[in-house]
Amino acid sequence: MTPPDPIKPGSLFDLSLRVHDLACHRSGRAVFQGLGLDLAPSQALLVTGPNGSGKSSLLRMVGGLINPANGTIRMNDPELIVAEQSHLIGHLEGIKLALTLGENVAYWIGLLGHVPPNAAAKRVQTALSAVDLHHLTDRPARFLSAGQKRRLGLARLIAAPRAIWLLDEPTLGLDQASIGRLEAMMAAHRAQGGIVIATSHQPIELPGAFSLRLSPKMSGVTP
Amino acid sequence: MSALVCVFRRDLLLAIRQGGGPSLGLGFFLIAGTLAAIGLGPEPNLLARAAPGMIWVLALLACLLSLDRMFQADFEDGSLDLLPSASTALPALVLAKILAHWLTTGLPLILGTPVLALLFNLPDDALIMELVSLTIGTPALSLIGGIGAALTVGIRRGGLLLSLLILPLYVPILIFGVGAVEASASGMDPFPHLALLGAASLVSLVLAPLASAAALRLHLS
Numbered sequence: 369m370t371p372p373d374p375i376k377p378g379s380l381f382d383l384s385l386r387v388h389d390l391a392c393h394r395s396g397r398a399v400f401q402g403l404g405l406d407l408a409p410s411q412a413l414l415v416t417g418p419n420g421s422g423k424s425s426l427l428r429m430v431g432g433l434i435n436p437a438n439g440t441i442r443m444n445d446p447e448l449i450v451a452e453q454s455h456l457i458g459h460l461e462g463i464k465l466a467l468t469l470g471e472n473v474a475y476w477i478g479l480l481g482h483v484p485p486n487a488a489a490k491r492v493q494t495a496l497s498a499v500d501l502h503h504l505t506d507r508p509a510r511f512l513s514a515g516q517k518r519r520l521g522l523a524r525l526i527a528a529p530r531a532i533w534l535l536d537e538p539t540l541g542l543d544q545a546s547i548g549r550l551e552a553m554m555a556a557h558r559a560q561g562g563i564v565i566a567t568s569h570q571p572i573e574l575p576g577a578f579s580l581r582l583s584p585k586m587s588g589v590t591p
Numbered sequence: 592m593s594a595l596v597c598v599f600r601r602d603l604l605l606a607i608r609q610g611g612g613p614s615l616g617l618g619f620f621l622i623a624g625t626l627a628a629i630g631l632g633p634e635p636n637l638l639a640r641a642a643p644g645m646i647w648v649l650a651l652l653a654c655l656l657s658l659d660r661m662f663q664a665d666f667e668d669g670s671l672d673l674l675p676s677a678s679t680a681l682p683a684l685v686l687a688k689i690l691a692h693w694l695t696t697g698l699p700l701i702l703g704t705p706v707l708a709l710l711f712n713l714p715d716d717a718l719i720m721e722l723v724s725l726t727i728g729t730p731a732l733s734l735i736g737g738i739g740a741a742l743t744v745g746i747r748r749g750g751l752l753l754s755l756l757i758l759p760l761y762v763p764i765l766i767f768g769v770g771a772v773e774a775s776a777s778g779m780d781p782f783p784h785l786a787l788l789g790a791a792s793l794v795s796l797v798l799a800p801l802a803s804a805a806a807l808r809l810h811l812s
Contacts, residue, residue, distance in 0.1 A: 432675055434812040452678045460669025464601070466608040471601075478597030479677045479684075485593070 381531035381561035383443050383453060384408045385430070390439035392425050399425055400582055401438065409531075409561035412554070412574045416567070417582030423567040424458070426582070427534040430565065431456035454532035455480075459540075461521030465510035469501055469520060472509055473527050481528030495527035496520075498553060499546070515541045522550060525557070533557060535566040547572070594679040595687045602691035605664075617699040620653040624707040635712045642711035643721055643772035644765075649707075650700045650725060651761050654732040657696050658757070659750040661688060661740040662807065671744070672811060682800035685807065689737040689800065697729035717776050724771040727785055728764050731792040734799035735760050741806035764791055 384407060391401035399422035407413060415423050428434045430441055432451025441450050463472055473492045477483050483491050496502040499519040504512070512520060518541045525533055533554070539547050551573045554564050566574060606613060627645050631638055665671040674684050701722060708718040739757035743749030771784035 428812075431672075433672060451676045454676065456672065456676065458669060458672060460667075460672070462668060462670035462673050464605060464668065464670065466605055467601070471604070475597055475601050476673070479594045479673060479679075482678075 380529065381563075382409055383445065383448070383531040383561075383563070385450070385532060385563055386440075386442050386444070387430070388440050388442075390426075390429065390441065391437040392422050392429060392434070393437040394422075394425060398437075403439070405580070407563050407565070407578075409563065410558045412558060412564040412566070412577035414566055414568065414572070414574050414577045414579045415582060416569075416579065421582040423582055424536050427456060427536050427565065427567065428458070430454065430532070431534050450532065453530055454534055455525050455528070455530050456534045456536070457521055457525070457538055458536045461517050462524075463509050463512075463517055463520055466508060468506050468508055469496060469512075470505040472520065473523055476524045476527045479528075480524070480530070483528070491527060495523040498526040498549070499523045500549065515543060515546065518542055519546055522553070525553060531561070532563045533565070535564065537567055537569065539568055539570050539572055594677050595683055598674075598684050599687040599691050602688055603694065606691065606695040613695045613699045616653040616657050616696045617703050619656055620649050620700050620703055621706060623649050623652070625710060628707075628710040638711045639713055639717070642708065642713040643717065643776075644769045645711065646704060646707055646713075646721060647725070647728075647765055647768045650697075650704075650729065651732060651758070651765060653700055654696055654729070654736060655754055655757065657692070658733075658736040658740050659743065659753050661692050661737060662744040662803075663740070663749065666744045666810070671807065675808065675811065681804040681807065685737065685741070685803045686796075686800040689733050689803070692737070693730050693733040697725075697733055700729065701725045714776075717772055720772045720775040720781055724768040724781075724785060724788060727792060728768045728788045731764050731788075731795045732761065734792070734795035735764075737799050737803045738806065741803035741810070744807065745810045764788065767791065 385405065387403065387405035390403040392399040403426070405413065415426060417423055425434060429436050430450060431454050432449070433456070443450055443453065467475070470492050473495050474488060477488050477491055492505070493502055496505055499522050501516065501519055501523065509517070509520065522538065538550055542550065554574060558564060564574065566572060624646065627649070628638060631641055662671060675681055677684060704722055704725060705718060708721065713721065736757055739753045742756060743753045746752060767784045767788040771781040771788065774784055775781040
């Protein structure tokens with residue numbers, strides 16, 4: 369298991385992520401502690417572990433939603449805030465059912481991306497094509513099936529380019545073709561120097577990824 | 592800047608598409624006002640005397656109706672998680688949401704007030720003062736209400752708790768809002784009341800987004 373070339377020439381992202389001595393407490397209970405990670409550009413990490421071992425909490429912590437009980441999460445550029453360089457795809461898609469698919473994606477671009485207004489419309493199409501929903505651009509999102517909603521949620525990754533993808537069970541509810549598309553998206557992202565941290569109970573193709581197994585009351589990492 | 596416009600536009604669009612927002616609050620305001628006018632009886636002087644306070648109380652309650660959805664809907668579908676990861680500061684994004692709430696709740700109430708003034712036999716000059724005091728005061732209702740909405744986000748049946756938290760904070764707004772109308776009706780200078788009302792709006796304009804953002808962060812973690 370050898371990680372791919374850290375940095376490739378002409379890569380879009382050149383950020384690495386360093387997590388040091390991280391501890392997570394949920395409602396007073398220690399979930400994990402002493403966790404360290406070091407991810408260079410293009411590297412990926414697959415987090416596994418039983419329910420309640422803190423996989424989602426770890427991703428939410430890196431994504432800046434939970435404050436660590438202890439430890440630091442930094443990038444190689446101290447000016448940058450990790451939360452503003454990362455996408456967190458959680459269990460909820462963050463879709464507004466009353467808006468059309470195109471309006472949902474345009475909102476994410478406006479909120480999370482730095483895309484000039486004249487390029488936004490094209491970006492919406494690119495993002496929806498990446499998840500094979502471009503033919504439904506003008507449909508309200510409430511007509512989507514559960515799997516299609518998951519896919520629309522994943523379109524956010526393409527809509528606003530960010531270096532770090534935090535994917536919490538991204539394959540949940542996806543059909544085989546969509547999982548293939550997601551794997552291709554992750555591969556393309558890493559080829560551009562992006563970092564992927566994913567949790568999954570299902571096998572997911574993430575070539576050369578480090579693996580981290582969280583177990584209740586664990587400490588330490590096995591790369 | 593564009594993120595703020597984006598959040599503001601989306602909330603307006605949602606309020607219009609989903610209904611509930613502007614029409615619900617205004618509908619409640621007008622129907623409850625009609626009931627109050629009927630309940631007080633056909634005594635023109637009594638109605639005109641009660642009108643300024645009654646309209647203000649109804650405006651508070653109508654505003655409260657839609658407050659609990661301000662962040663709750665975003666919390667339930669997961670879009671609230673996205674706000675802290677935007678590169679725009681969270682209090683600014685929260686302010687954009689509160690502003691959208693005022694436009695879809697406070698503003699319709701102001702526009703509906705002349706109808707109630709007719710029912711309550713409110714004289715024209717008192718109506719004008721009522722409109723001025725509502726215009727200055729209702730932004731504070733949305734701003735202070737935003738704190739309550741952020742504090743109760745994620746709580747089951749948080750609406751009732753929200754009312755208990757927020758209504759006491761609305762007392763000064765009510766006092767100065769009604770005070771301005773009463774003062775002008777009795778020939779006194781309404782300006783001190785309006786100034787204090789404006790001060791309440793401005794103070795909450797500064798503090799409410801910060802407090803709401805802090806409360807939201809607490810709930811997201």
